[in-house]
Amino acid sequence: MLIDMDYFFVACEEIKRPELKTRPTIVGADPKEGRGRGVVMTCNYVARKFGIHSAIPISQAYKLKPDAEYLPMDYSYYEKKSAEVLSIVREFAGKAEQVSIDEFFIDVSDKVENYEKALEYAKKIKEEINEKANLPCSIGISSTKLVAKMACEKAKPNGIKLVKDEEANAFLAPLPVGQLYGIGKKTEEKLGKMGYKTVGDLAKASMMKLMDEFGSFGIDIHNYANAIDESEVLENYEVKSISREFTFEHDTKKDEHVIKEINKLAKQVGKDIEERKLSFKVVTLKLRYSDFTEHLHSKSIRPTNVAEEIARNAVELYKENADKEKKVRKLGVRASGFTDYKSQKRLF
């Protein structure tokens, strides 16, 4: 089963302020009277009636509905609610895989004997999440993670969708290729040029042809299109990188401005690293310029848990690599290459 929370961030806000349930409500960037930079993170279904949805520019949302409720992210609250949901779903399966803050896979094959029972089980889980966490969700059920995930898309909002093993191919076949998990805009475009419009077209495609075009990813595409997915539900493994990003209100060329923000971001990343008691050995600086070109610059250092090393190296990367002709729009600072050394002692 894939359990996916409906309009999660706004649903969380509705717990704090139930009156929002009947108002168009948006969580995301500050619209600043239509001049704000950034996007809609989530909105409730009341807001969706006005054409607003996740990922559209906040300025566009403001044009569509200036008098909607615009709320900033309260990430730590969402994390708390997410942990609540995780512990609820775990009780139904023993093992749960958290895919993102609002999505969980559970394997219930040793809890239910057949699909009918699975459907009943899903109803119970949904009710439990609703009662205990006070949040709506949708559930997709199938015999693979892939199809459960795709089924859940069709269940939204507030629904349950079961796709039996024997129905999986027929379920996927009519969908446009772009709706298949793992296929984004670029791949959809390429596939379209090759003549594959639906998942059914793709399922019949020759594996060799797909491999010629996409390398080993061609095998994955072919398998997915044929509803073949042997991946298991896994408890979460360790995080591989920690990063913070920031978009300037006005693009800037001034070193002092940029360096000041790099330091701020590095501090936030460092705080996170310290809390998790991690040691890292790669620091990466991300620069997006006004023309939207984006560059990553990274540097490997001796493994360390000294948070200040993040800022020092990120600033160095900026000085060494920044294109001084261009204005900077966005910055990102990342630490990665974590080592298992978790001592609280400082490493040198």
Add this chain to the structure above:
DNA sequence: TCTGGGGTCCTAGGACCC
């Protein structure tokens, strides 16, 4: 219309080692 922030995985070339 004007495009966020947090992640993951993959590829490819070059340096370097044996």
Add this chain to the structure above:
DNA sequence: TCTGGGGTCCTAGGACCC
């Protein structure tokens, strides 16, 4: 004068997901 095969690590970029 012309040079292999195997491997790892580093850096940069790209695609994708929520």
